[in-house]
Amino acid sequence: MISLVLAMVWNRRGQAVTLALLAMLAVASAVAAPAYLIAAERAVADGQIATAPTSELTLSTRRTSDSLQEASPSVGIEFPDVGRVLLLGLGGFAFYHSAEVPTVGLSPTNDFPTRFVFRQEVCAHVQLTAGRCLIGEGDVLIGEKTAEQRKLTAGDTISLTAARMNGLVRPPTWEPDGPPKKLTVVGVYRVPDSSSAYWGLHGYFVSGDGIGPGEPVFTTAGTLETTKRTTTTMSIDGVAQPGTLDIDRLDQLRADMERLDATAAELEDSLQFNSGIPRLLDRIDEGRAAARLLVPVLAVPLVLLACFTIYLTVGYGAEGRQSELAVVALRGARWWTRWWLATGESLVAVLGGAVAGCLAGQLLVNGVAAALFPGVGTAPALTSLRFAPLAAAAALVAAVAAQRRQLISPVSRLLRRTPPADRRRLAAAEAVVAVLAIAAGVQYFVSDDPLTGFGLFAPALIVLALALVAARLLLPLVNRYAVRALHGGRLGVALAGIQLSRRPGAGRLFALLVASVAVAGYAACTVDTAAGGRDVEASLGTGAERVLVVQPVTRQGLLTGVRAVDPDGRFAMAVVRIPGGSSTPPGLAVDTRALAAVPAWSAGAPSRDGLSDVLHPEQPPPPVTFADPDIAMEVTAATTGVMQLAVSLSANDGPGVQILEFGDLKPGTHTYRENVEICEKGCRLNAVRISGTGSNVEATGEVVIRGMRTATPAPLTDPGRWRATPAAKLSAAPDGLRADLKVTGAVTDTAWIQPVTTPYPLPIAYAGNPPASGTIIDSGATTIPVTSAVALPAVPAIGRQGVIVDLEYSDLISVAPKLVSQPEVWLNADAPAEIVDRLAQHGLQVVSETSAAQVKAGLDRQGPAVALWFHLLAAVLAGLLGAGALALTVAVDRARRTEDLTALRTQGLRPRPAGLATLWTYPVLVVIATTVGLLVAAAAWRLTGWALPLAGLTPPDLPLPTWPRPTALLAAAGAVLVVQFLVAVLSGRDLRRRIESR
Structure with missing residues (x-):
């Protein structure tokens, strides 16, 4: 019996090979999804590690001591417990010790401290523009901007004194606390790369208002040990070495981070452990989570489409062998013999294709991963095959179910060339699919996370349901058109239409072709919409092509x-x-x-x-300006309580700003004059400030600004050229601008009088x-x-x-x-x-740069972008499944259609109508199915696409696109159309050649 089945397979080897290929695609699709997920998760991790900022490649343990230590060589800077926390069992990191003390004496202001720092191997990471590196006690390096501002060169001496913050004044200041330390400037440095991981998370080079120039004074450990210190911050920074943040040891790295954090908490309260590595690991997990959501969205419809394809093609093949099965049944073969002869040919092909699909799916993903993620690898694992048995079983069940009629039908029904359509069962099956599609769609709208559970099947079920509905609605229209064509004498069109509308299984073939186009179109929707979103994130999210941050x-x-x-x-x-x-x-x-x-x-x-x-x-009118540093105002004051006068100035030629304090307003008329350095080349009056002296002490009265020593006369007699905060009411005075005031020292009760220039x-x-x-x-x-x-x-x-x-x-x-x-x-x-x-x-001075191209490159390596490559793979497989099903269907139909059309030719059918009937039956079906498939893809996208995490699990607050470009959708459908149309045309030519040869 086995030899007989094998002979049947060999006799119809073309159909068997096609069916095996379809089964291989079905199982390969099931294997490809988990295999691609493994590759995608590795690619996500590799991409995030490659684009991680410095803060996510380092770790630091820090301890601060607030005790004032005596200046003695025996009192060293020790790192108790700190090193034990970091170094215990943690490999793959280079560690750098550092210590820091706040000091004053170098800067002319005490608004911020000078950072006095020892850092291990500092000379290897700075560029010396003058002098030499640190060697002995008392040596220091200063930054080139500091050297320029303080007019210092190598060989000069400076004095630094440990400092403490004085929080009793506003803003706080830093006061000396201890004897000064005499130091020798042995070199001037420049930092080539302030973002290097070597510098850790200390922010040494951050500058700004109230921070300072961002240039620490570097020294040796011995110098810092012999300095009388106030607050000393000691730390050890770990910098990940190449290979440490490896995609194969991320779990171990997370465990190490958790252990370090817990150990630091157990040792002492003053010990702080800090690292950006957990943020990197969390971002990798988020990207992987997005991939695990996006890959099944098309893996599920792809597998269902494959099973539908096997069901359809096996059914077509069984119908073509009904006469053989009728002879078997007529001879009274036992049920198992009849079952084996009916299903054996298909089961052998499906089983062979399923075994090949396990290998093909993994090899396909290996090739795709090698092309898309070079150097990452796919790490093949048995978990890639976890769905292969289910897919193989589903393919075998589909093959058996497709032949159920041939297994149970009597001989009389098997001998009929056109078996009766099982409309009730077909309608029931379609109703079940429609109900499941509605249920899955409802979960989308009511669930907080629709891409879980049954909601994951929503896109697949909606595509299948719409394809079946389209087939049920469209084929009767084709039949009606064919009847009209027959009455009109257009025989070729009529024969082609009747073949499409009345052939058993034609509706299912049409639904399959629609579904294959819809899956490809849905894939195009996800890929193009996501790509457009990444473009928006990169361009609009960055702001411009390049964004430079300056000092x-x-x-x-x-x-x-x-x-x-x-x-x-x-x-x-x-x-x-x-x-x-x-x-x-x-x-x-x-x-x-x-x-x-x-x-x-x-x-x-x-x-x-x-x-x-x-x-x-x-x-509006130009600003009020001063021509030189001599700033003078003539003011008449009649007040109860003490008021203070100040003016806010900005340099005309650049960055200088200053609030010039004139002090208390004196009763009567007085001229207030100061020399302001920032006004060497002129400056602009921003506003005049009049305030009280205590936050709860109210001062009232009248102040008249009689004159200013400005470049051009100030419009003091026109109150419309001035505006004020609520603490002042302006009006015109005979000789100037009058302000009726009610002020205190509080910010909200301060009067600002400003010229109208905007x-x-x-x-x-x-x-x-x-x-x-x-x-x-x-x-x-x-x-x-x-x-x-x-x-x-x-x-x-x-x-x-x-x-x-x-x-x-x-x-x-x-x-x-x-x-x-x-x-x-x-x-x-x-x-x-x-x-x-x-x-x-x-x-x-530029301190950092971000470009839209860099952001785009980073987004292209995140979870959603990596996962969506599988959607392109699914689109290709869907198109191949549709083409294979069409090829097998035409092959099964070929013999009977050859007999039918040959008989019609014998009875007088002209060559042209016969040619039309042979050449354009299936090409027309493909064109119609492609058109309907486009509409089905758009409808499925409209119903489900909104829930896909195309921009990640936490999308940015930007107007991201929600629809693909029409050209992308048309391109996907066009690619499927070309392949399937070519199969249909070649099959039609072969059929025509067979007819003409008889």
């Missing part, structure tokens, strides 16, 4: 420097980020002259060309809701009133809730400008290669 500077200094480099605003834009508050959104203050050329812009946003005019309308309130463009408070946060003491002018879908680099305001106006309206901690320069693709050097020539 702290005032807004005026930033504007001056950027405009000197790019006067026309063609490639560079000055940007200051505005912090958000409880009732004020975050935003950007930008040089609107460059708004049309530089930043990325959201789709659907108003044109940028006119936005500059809206945010920066024609400038619109008021400032116009803004906003995304989301406009500021509820009608203000945005200023870097000075007050907020800035604003009025909403233009609505945007999103603000670049901020998101769907933010504002844009003109940087120049925001600076002019600020009563007390300060240094911006992280000013930015945005660049477009036209920026010259030497832009960093040109900015440095105008006082803007």
